[in-house]
Amino acid sequence: MSGLRVLVVDDDFMVARIHSGYVARVPGFSVVAVAHNGADALAAVAELRPDLVLLDIYLPDMSGLEVLKQLNDVDVLMISAARDVPTVREAMRGGAINYLIKPFTAAALSERLQQYADTRRRLTAIGPEARQDDVDRLFGTLKTAAPMPKGLSAATCALVADALRDAGRDLSAAEAAELTGLSRVSARRYLEHLCAEGRAELRPRYGTAGRPEHRYQWLG
Incomplete structure (x- = not known):
């Protein structure tokens, strides 16, 4: 599997820089761009076609949850200080692969990224059809x-x-x-x-x- 390309989306320039540094330290991952609002995030996804988006919820022009609903053919890991259950539930319903509450450590993000890379590897290895134990393992229900x-x-x-x-x-x-x-x-x-x-x-x-x-x- 080739390197995984990540788009970092956060309204805070310094936080975006820190998260980009975290991503760059994980083997097999690279940051292709940084966006600070929803419109730029959607444009960057359309132009660059990243594998994964680290998406904040509190953006100046629209909610990250609204951005999530408009994203297709890209995986999204939500990163936010929001910890209320309705917000987490909406992110899950919107298709987010994971949800990381701010502030978090480099190790916490690294663990999620490694899990994501491992899931992609296993999806590739399964082949055209999956067995039930393959699906259970991918969804973490074993x-x-x-x-x-x-x-x-x-x-x-x-x-x-x-x-x-x-x-x-x-x-x-x-x-x-x-x-x-x-x-x-x-x-x-x-x-x-x-x-x-x-x-x-x-x-x-x-x-x-x-x-x-x-x-x-x-x-x-």
């Missing part, structure tokens, strides 16, 4: 039996889960690490978490001598 341990991320866990499922056979931690680009130790932690969730199982492979090799099989 039931989990164990909480995410400290130091593990949901996006990376999904990456390991996809690698294990798509392998069609059992994998060792080293093999999973090679497929995902993680270290062997990190891959093993995610594989163990998938086992704790009931989505994978440990299958020891016994050799002629020594301790058995730990292998992991996808269950779904």
Whole structure:
């Protein structure tokens, strides 16, 4: 997947600059333009065709929610100090992929962007037709039996889960690490978490001598 292009929309010039800096620090993302009102945002989307818009709600000429209703064929992440439920509900109904309440940290935005990139990757990998577990994973509705341990991320866990499922056979931690680009130790932690969730199982492979090799099989 090529780099993802982002349009930042905020009426405050300094805030827009800060958010643009946050985006630029996330690998795989770049800011293609900044807009400070709704009209300029709509024009920039039409001209530049970004992949994602970071859209503020409080704009000088129109509400960001009105801008959201006019945007087609582009994903939108709402960013606003508004935290009342009707506003959040309207953003969801309008098709926003996420909603981040100001002020937020660079880490909070980075997490949302990485989740977004991971979802796009999985959509591309699914192919022309999706299975129910594919759809459940994309919409975040898979039931989990164990909480995410400290130091593990949901996006990376999904990456390991996809690698294990798509392998069609059992994998060792080293093999999973090679497929995902993680270290062997990190891959093993995610594989163990998938086992704790009931989505994978440990299958020891016994050799002629020594301790058995730990292998992991996808269950779904």
